[in-house]
Structure formats: C-alpha cells, structure tokens
Amino acid sequence: MELNNSKIKIKAKNLNVFYGKKQALFDINLDINQKEVTALIGPSGCGKSTFIRCINRMNDVIDICKVEGSVEIDGAEINEKNVDVVTLREKVGMVFQKPNPFPKSIYDNIAYGPIIHGAAENKDQMDNIVETSLKKAALWDEVKDRLNEPGTSLSGGQQQRLCIARALSVNPEVILMDEPCSALDPIATAKIEELIDDLKKSYTIVIVTHSMAQAVRVSQKTGFFHLGKIIEVDSTEKIFKNPANKMTQDYITGRFG
C-alpha cells in the first residue's frame, strides 16, 4: 500500500556509479520516503550497497569509484563539490554489515560522534547523550553497569546495537543499514528488527537485506536491484504479493539469486 501523502526524503536521479571502468549502477531513480523503512533486495553484487553508500558519500573513500547523477536529501543536492561530507554524514548515519565498534569503552564508542561535533558542553550533557542513544538502541539496560568495558567485549548482537546507538548519538535524520543482521543469530536479529520498527517513527531508514522475510517484516517500501539496475520499486506488500515484473517474481520465490 503506497502512502501517497508521505514526504520524499531522499531522491536519486539518473545515478550512475563506476568502479574504474566497470559500471556498478545504471541510471538509478529511486525515491525514499520520510520516516519509513525502505528495503533494498537483490542478489549479491547487484549494487544495493553501492547505492546506499552514495547517500552518505562513503564511496568518496574508494579512489577508483566515480559517482555521476544526482542524489537529493530534502531537495538539496549532495553530490556537489562544495557539500561538506562531515555535515552530510552527521545527518545520514550508517550501520555496517559486520558490527564495527571502536576498540574503546562502550561509553567512548557513543561519545565519539558528539565529541567531534561539539554536541555536549559538559560531562552531564554527554552522559545524557550516551544514555538516550543507548536507550533508543534498546541496549541501555544491558550495559548501564559496564559502560567502561570495551565495546568489543559485547556479544555480536549487542555490538550491532551499540553501532546503531553510535549512529543515533549524532542525531541523524537518515539511517543507512547495510545488511545489519547478516552476521547475527535469529534472536539478535529479532531484537534489531524490533528496534528498526521502533526507530522508523523518528528516522528515515534504508536497509539492505538478503532476507526476503526481513524485508517483509520491517519495510514499507521495497526496491529490487539486479545487475546494477532497479527492476521494480513499490510498496513492500505489492512487491511480495503481486510483483509487476517477472524477474522480481522469480527472485522472491527463490527461483534465482
């Protein structure tokens, strides 16, 4: 079911991405709605991750990667030279496939973002940010007594929620998740999915996933990628019940990919 009144947060227009001579994305046009979960599905190597890395310009880090076309967030173009990537990434947080906490204490993991952006003026404010971020990530109760222990001592699922809390600590508007549950067991996955459901009330979320079931469970809108092209985008319900494209049909029923 498409929500016609929902506001478009991110708009990709004619987006082409090249790794050296190889083209990874072909003319991507995709709208992502505000305060919704958009799932990107498709076989490995189809460009889902490349696409979401365009939204916070993480592809800048890769020397051979070249991005053409336009990505707008709230109507403002981000692919221009004069756009400050630091401010952009403050607005667009990211959670990665493998949990990657800093080898520092749980507290320092969360506090790092606010420190470099000067978000807290004193220790009390910082404590407050750490606490609310961990609470938003549903991790506070599990770690409140051991904030000084290293983040790497947590279990895989807790580490991933720590990474989500870290992303939330700088008050982003958009959260990109690149297969956040692929390294986790089903119980940890369920917790993260529950969390995503909760977070979508205040954040715009784009999630890349290999699990069709997960896409159905968490997302309102789904885009199917294949070989660097968008094959079909529609409401999750429509994609999984009544896809317009034969390829989408084949993929979600497990006939290829």
Place this chain on the structure above:
Amino acid sequence: MTKEQRLKKRYRAEKRFKMYGLISVSLAVIFVLILVQNIFSKGSSAFSRTMIEVEVNYDSSLLELDSPINQNSLKDADFYDLAVESLLKIYPAKDSKEERQILRLFSPDFEFEIKDFLIKNPNKIDQVVPVKITASDDIDQLNKGNFPRDLPEDRRRVSNYQLNIYDNLIEKEKINKKFNNYLFTKGDSRDPELAGIGGSLMGSFFTIIICLVLSFPIAIMASIYLEEFAPKNKITDFIEININNLAAVPSIVYGLLGLGILLSVMEFPRSTPLVAGITLSLMTLPRIIIPCRASLKAVPPSIREAALSVGASKFQTVFHHVVPLAMPGTLSGTIIGLAQALGETAPLILIGMVAFVVDIPSSPVDPSASLPVQVYLWSEQAERGFVEKTSATIMMLLGFLIVMNFIAVYLRQKFEKKWN
C-alpha cells in the same frame, strides 16, 4: 596404489617434514649457543682487573711542593719519583734493567693512581699506606690464567725475573682482583688494562638519540601520509618502490653519502655522533617506514568506516583511530630499526668514527667511537688483553640489542588492541 597406502604415504610425508623442522631448529639453537658460549668464555674475564698492593710512602719531600699542601697543589705535583721509589721496594733489583722490569709489572698509569689516592685521602701525607695499583696487561693476563708460563723465556712477554716477583707477590697475597670499573668509565687506550668502552657507550648513545629524533617523526609522518592521504597514482607507486629499494641498499653506501655530503660539502665535524646519527637516520628511515605502513595497513577498514560514518573528517579518522591502533606496530618497528642502527659499523667507518679517541665525548659534536666500531678496532689489536675487551664489548652490544628488542615485543603485546 590403494587408499591405505596413499594415506600412509601422506602421514609419512608429514612426519618427515616435522623432522626436518626439528633438525633445523636444533641446528640454529646449537649455533647460537656456540656463539654465546664463545663470547662469554672470552669476555667474562674483562669484567675484573688485577691489582697489586704496594706500600706507598707519601714522603712530602719527594714531591718538591713550593706551596702549602692542598688539593690544588697536589694536582699539579709530580708524583713520578715518589711512585717509583715505593714501587721498586716490592722486590730487590740488582741493576736498572731489573728496575725497569719491576715498573713494567704495573700499568703505565701507576703515577696517577698513586696521586689520585692521596688527593682523595689528603691526611695520608708523610705516611706509609698500602695502595692497590692496576697491574700491567701481561700480569693481568697471567693472573687470569690466559698466559702460557711453560714457553721458553725469549718467546714470553714476561721474563723469569718478573715471574719470580709475581710468584712472590702471590705468596704474600699482594695480588688480587677487583671489579673492572675502568671498562665502563674510561675511553679507549693503547694499554688494554686502561681501555674502556665509556667513550663508545656515550658515542653510541648520542648517535642513537640523534637517529631517533630525526628518523622517527619523519618516518611516521611519511608513512601516515603515504598510507592514508596520498592519492594512489604512478608517483606514489614510484616512491613506494624506492622506499623498498632504499631499505635494501647496503649500509656502506649510506656511509659514502655521509662522507660525500655531510663531511665534504657541508663540512660537519668528522668522527662525531652528529654525523653518525644523521647518516644512520638516512639508513633507518626506510626501515622504519616499511613496518609503520604495514601496521597502518593492518588496521581494519571497518574502523575507518565507523569513524567516517559518524561524521569524522579524514584527519580525525586517521589521528583518533587509525594511528593509535597502529602505534604498537609502529613503535616496535622503530625500535627494531634503531637496534639495527645501533649495531651498524660500515657507514661509521667511512665517516671517520674509527679514529682513536681517548676522551669521553660530552656532546654530539665531540669526536667519538661507537660500540660496534670499538669491537672492530679492538679486534685488530695484538695484545691478549684486547681479546677479552672485544668480547666484553660484544656482550654489552648484544645486551642492548636484546633489551631493545624486548621492549619492542613488550610494547606490541601491551598496547595491541583486539578487534573483530
């Protein structure tokens, strides 16, 4: 071949391989043990010094002092006559030839040792006091058992007359050994019993400090820039290849560079730790840059992505996360590079550090020797006393190297953080 035969063959191959490994490890251990045993058996005696106790008559009339007796006048006084007078009393001599032989039982510095004793104990003036005086190299070696007594007299450095005196002194328990502080406090000397590594220790110390101060910051900055910031293109590839090549350049080439540029063109003072430090830091730079870059590379990209994704700039990502994580590897690479520099001899020979320097350097611009060069210099000397000194110096050098490598391992293990 049946399946069982193939399986047996596979197990045999594995057993054979393990055996080869064991053999090579034990061979390596045996060689190291032989080396260490050889050095220790030759060098351990250098840590003691033979002293001869002599009744010295501090007769003020022999000093021919004009002014009243105080520390200054004693320092200027000539103690030679007083010293000879007392030394000749240890054994009857019938002619001047035998008197000369008696004096040759003592180190040539006996006059100063007798003088120093009085300066330290000025109340002993006009008294007869027993003073321990350093024996000559020949007596020292004789006392340490390194001297063959059964050779015919004309092939020995010690005459029968001197041997008689020695045996007589032994009977009276006038000859004893003490810890050889000269080994650490004195500079080089032509007389083995007076030679020490004090000068070369200080020389090596200044050299390594200069090498550290110059090469560490430059190497760290260069490796951070090359690894994290530099664009990957033909120029950086070219620089990378050249760094690897420079690390493999024979060290003597750096010595030639130091000689040609630092000494000839820039006219820096010869044989000084300053020039040695600069030359060695040129040699050490690529050897530090390579492990530094390797440890920066070993920091997982996920940490960089994590920092970038919360809005850290490139600079913050590198200096808040990557560099601290790479620090253990960086530090141990630096220390191992410095340890190599500490043991380097060839480039120092070219820049004139082989000079015979008696004084202990008090600054990096004083002429000086260094530990490995001291080994080289003493190993060429004919006197038996220098053999043990050479081995003792090698022991000191090996000791420093082991300590430095131990620090490197310790730093790596202590500060290495685990990530997944």
